[in-house]
Amino acid sequence: MAYFTTVLAHFFGILALILLLVWILHFRGEIDLDNNEASHIFNVHPFLMYFGFVFFAGEAIMAYKTFNVEHKVQKFAHMSLHVIAIVLGIVGIYAAFKYHHKQGITNMYSLHSWLGLATFILYGLQWLFGFVNFWIRGTYDSTRRSYLPLHMTFGRILLFMAICTAETGLIQVSAMLGLQIGTESRLVNFTGLAILLFGIAVELSVSYALAIRL
Amino acid sequence: MAYFTTVLAHFFGILALILLLVWILHFRGEIDLDNNEASHIFNVHPFLMYFGFVFFAGEAIMAYKTFNVEHKVQKFAHMSLHVIAIVLGIVGIYAAFKYHHKQGITNMYSLHSWLGLATFILYGLQWLFGFVNFWIRGTYDSTRRSYLPLHMTFGRILLFMAICTAETGLIQVSAMLGLQIGTESRLVNFTGLAILLFGIAVELSVSYALAIRL
Numbered sequence: 431m432a433y434f435t436t437v438l439a440h441f442f443g444i445l446a447l448i449l450l451l452v453w454i455l456h457f458r459g460e461i462d463l464d465n466n467e468a469s470h471i472f473n474v475h476p477f478l479m480y481f482g483f484v485f486f487a488g489e490a491i492m493a494y495k496t497f498n499v500e501h502k503v504q505k506f507a508h509m510s511l512h513v514i515a516i517v518l519g520i521v522g523i524y525a526a527f528k529y530h531h532k533q534g535i536t537n538m539y540s541l542h543s544w545l546g547l548a549t550f551i552l553y554g555l556q557w558l559f560g561f562v563n564f565w566i567r568g569t570y571d572s573t574r575r576s577y578l579p580l581h582m583t584f585g586r587i588l589l590f591m592a593i594c595t596a597e598t599g600l601i602q603v604s605a606m607l608g609l610q611i612g613t614e615s616r617l618v619n620f621t622g623l624a625i626l627l628f629g630i631a632v633e634l635s636v637s638y639a640l641a642i643r644l
Numbered sequence: 645m646a647y648f649t650t651v652l653a654h655f656f657g658i659l660a661l662i663l664l665l666v667w668i669l670h671f672r673g674e675i676d677l678d679n680n681e682a683s684h685i686f687n688v689h690p691f692l693m694y695f696g697f698v699f700f701a702g703e704a705i706m707a708y709k710t711f712n713v714e715h716k717v718q719k720f721a722h723m724s725l726h727v728i729a730i731v732l733g734i735v736g737i738y739a740a741f742k743y744h745h746k747q748g749i750t751n752m753y754s755l756h757s758w759l760g761l762a763t764f765i766l767y768g769l770q771w772l773f774g775f776v777n778f779w780i781r782g783t784y785d786s787t788r789r790s791y792l793p794l795h796m797t798f799g800r801i802l803l804f805m806a807i808c809t810a811e812t813g814l815i816q817v818s819a820m821l822g823l824q825i826g827t828e829s830r831l832v833n834f835t836g837l838a839i840l841l842f843g844i845a846v847e848l849s850v851s852y853a854l855a856i857r858l
Contacts, residue, residue, distance in 0.1 A: 539824045541815045541836040548837075583851070587844055594808050594840065601755045601812045605819030610753045622755040623762075626808065630801050637797070 432638035436496045439631035443485050446624035450480055453617045463525055468532045474525035476599060479546075480625065482518025484592050486511050487553070488632040491585060495639035509565055512557050519550060542598040549591040556584050586633060593629035597622050646852035650710045653845035657699050660838035664694055667831045677739055682746045688739035690813065693760075694839060696732025698806050700725050701767070702846040705799060709853035723779055726771050733764060756812040763805040770798050800847060807843035811836050 454461060454473050461473045490511030497504050523546070530537050538547065562568045563577050600622045609615035668675060668687050675687045704725030711718050737760070744751050752761065776782045777791050814836045823829035 536824055539829055541811065541818060541833045544833050544837065545811070545840070583848065587847075590804055590807075590844070590847075591840070593804075594811050597755065597759070597808050598811050598815045602815050602819055604755060605816055610750055615753055619755045619758050623758065626759070626805070630804070633801075633804075634797065 432496060432635055435631050435635035435638055436492055439488065439492060439628060439635050442624050442628040442631055443488060446621055446628050447481050447485065449617060449621040449624055450476065453614070453621055457614045457617070463521070463528070468529055471525055471532065472529040475522050475529065476603070478518050478522030478525065479599065480596060482522050483515050483550075484596055484625065485628070486515035486518065487589065487592060488628060490515060491589060491632055492635055492639075496635060505564070509561065512560075516554060516557060519553075523547075523550065540598075540602060542595060542602050545591060545595040545598060549588060549595050552584070553588050553592075556581070556588060586636070589629060589632060593626060596625050600625075646710060646849055649845050649849035649852055650706055653702065653706060653842060653849050656838050656842040656845055657702060660835060660842050661695050661699065663831060663835040663838055664690065667828070667835055671828045671831070677735070677742070682743055685739055685746065686743040689736050689743065690817070692732050692736030692739065693813065694810060696736050697729050697764075698810055698839065699842070700729035700732065701803065701806060702842060704729060705803060705846055706849055706853075710849060719778070723775065726774075730768060730771060733767075737761075737764065754812075754816060756809060756816050759805060759809040759812060763802060763809050766798070767802050767806070770795070770802060800850070803843060803846060807840060810839050814839075 454477060458469060458473050459467065460470045461477050462470045463474045465471055490508050493507035493511055494504055497507055499507075526543075527537060529535070538544070559577070560581055563574050563581070567574070569577070600618055604615060604618050607614075609618060668691060672683060672687055673681065674684045675691050676684045677688045679685055704722050707721035707725055708718050711721055713721075740757075741751060743749070752758070773791070774795055777788050777795070781788070783791070814832055818829060818832050821828075823832060
C-alpha cells in the first residue's frame, strides 16, 4: 500500500502540474517575474507555490521513507528537497507582493494570504528545528528522540495547511476573474482536485510507510 | 496529550461558531431559510455547513475515543452525531441551491461546490459502510477487522476535505462581497483560522487517542 500510494502521489502531483501549466499558459499568458504586464508577474505565484513549494515539499516528505536508496541518502533528499521548496516558495511569495505593488492592491488582507504566510513561517521553523536536531545533531539524543514524533505531526499539519492554502488561492483567482461556466473554470477546478488528491496520497503514503515500520 | 488536544478542539470549535455567528448576524442579517431576502436564505448555508456539518462531524470523530463514558455509549454517540451532521448538512446544502435558484446563479460551477459535494457524498457512503459493518454488524468478523483501518483513514481524509471546503467557501464569500480592508474581512479570516485550528485539534486528538491505545 505504501508503494501504491506513493505512485499515486507522483501521478497526481505531475497531473496537477500539467493542468496548472495548461491553465496559466493557455488562458493567462506568460510566467515571467520581470514582465511589464502585471498579470504575467502574478502567474509566477500559482506556478511556484504549487510546483516550487507544495510539490517539492510533498516529494521531500515522501523521500524520507519511500525513496529506494540507503537511509542516509533518503535523509539528505528529505532535507534538501525542503530547501528547494523554501527557496522557490520565497520567489513565489515575492511574485504576489510584486504584483500587488504594481497594481496598487493591499497586501495580506485575504484568508488565503493569512493561511499562506502562517504555513510558510511555520514550515521555515519546522525545517530549522529539523536541521538542528537531525542533520547537524546539535541537541542531546533524548531531545532528538522526543522531538521526532512532534516533527512528524507538525509535518502532516503543515502539508494539510499548504493544500488548504492552495485550494483557497485557486478559488480566490476564480472568483476575482469571475470564472463561472466554461473551460477555464473547469480547468481551475480540476487543478484544485488534483492538488487535493496529491496531498491525500502523500499523507497516505507516509502513514502506510510509518505503519510498516512500526 | 489526547485530553489537551480534545479540550483545544472543543475550544476552537466553539470559538469558530461564535465568530461565524457574530459575522453573519452583525454584518449579513438573519439566518432564515424561508425569507424573502435571498441573502438571509444564503446565511443558512455557512451556518449549517459549519455548525451542523463540520462541528458535529468533528465531535462525532472525537466521541468514539475521548468521551468519558463506556465504549458502547461512545460508539452510539459516534454513530448518531454523524447522523445529525448529515441531516443538518443536507439542509445547509439545500439552502445554497435555494439561494442560487432565487438569484438565478448557476449551480455547481465553483471549486468550493465540487469539493463540498464530493466530501458530502463520500461522507454519506462512509457512514453507510460504517453502519452496516460496525453497528448492525451485517458483515463477517474478518471483513470488519480489515475494514476498520480503512474506515479510520477515510474519516481523517474526509475531515481534511471538509475543512478545505469550509476555507474555500469563506474565501469565495469574501471575494464575492469584495471584502478587503476592514472589520468584516478580518472577522471572516479569523473564522477561517478558528475552523482550521478546530480541524487540526480534532485530528491531533484522535491520533493521540489512537497512539495511547496502540
